[in-house]
Amino acid sequence: MLISEQKPLEEILNYLDGEKNIFLIGCKGCAEGWESGGEKQVLEMKKTLQEHGKTISGFVVVDLLCDGPLTKFKLRAHKSEIDAADSILVLTDGAGVQTVAEVTDKVVHPGCNTLSSGGAHAEWKEAERCLECGDCVLEFTGGICPIARCSKHLLNGPCGGSQGGKCEVDPSIPCAWQLIIERLTKLGQLDKLEKIVAPKNWSVSLIAGPPVKRGL
Numbered sequence: 001m002l003i004s005e006q007k008p009l010e011e012i013l014n015y016l017d018g019e020k021n022i023f024l025i026g027c028k029g030c031a032e033g034w035e036s037g038g039e040k041q042v043l044e045m046k047k048t049l050q051e052h053g054k055t056i057s058g059f060v061v062v063d064l065l066c067d068g069p070l071t072k073f074k075l076r077a078h079k080s081e082i083d084a085a086d087s088i089l090v091l092t093d094g095a096g097v098q099t100v101a102e103v104t105d106k107v108v109h110p111g112c113n114t115l116s117s118g119g120a121h122a123e124w125k126e127a128e129r130c131l132e133c134g135d136c137v138l139e140f141t142g143g144i145c146p147i148a149r150c151s152k153h154l155l156n157g158p159c160g161g162s163q164g165g166k167c168e169v170d171p172s173i174p175c176a177w178q179l180i181i182e183r184l185t186k187l188g189q190l191d192k193l194e195k196i197v198a199p200k201n202w203s204v205s206l207i208a209g210p211p212v213k214r215g216l
């Protein structure tokens, strides 16, 4: 079970600055178990954001948010609410946030930090996309994890070594930073790369230590 906790409210409100209409997504899997993004937490977040002047265009709590096909199917029923939103706030672990980013064209904000996999793996079988860093940076990378998907785990990329869209360390995988740039360009948010992401404090991760690449 992936262990996550909600980010501080101030950080979430900073992410939502300048946006009025928000769609909320939670998960009945790990996030409900860890009380970071189950139905109760989604309803609490809805109330909190409304108190801060936001309009909630809708919300959904998906059984297993890290299951791409299931999430895509469930979100279809909320298409008009999602279309009406400026962005989506996702209350679950990094794998779930990335699933939503992959199946929608909206700006996706991470509402949680993932602390550990708890010895489990997400339903997203084809790739482990979260290395439980404890301080999620998906906000700045278009919902694509640079720690799990970049061979050099670069927080500020690209490195300049990729060729033909492939990683120079492992040409069998796409350059994560090229994917990030393409995604941010599509969202009109390329300026997010102007922010320098500070070196990571790994002590906030329950796996405490440098990233270990798994099966990418």
Ligand code: SF4
Binding pocket: 093, 094, 095, 113, 114, 129, 130, 131, 132, 133, 134, 135, 136, 137, 138, 145, 146, 147, 148
């Ligand atoms: S930045 Fe990547 S490793 Fe860290 S919590 Fe987010 S998805 Fe997981």
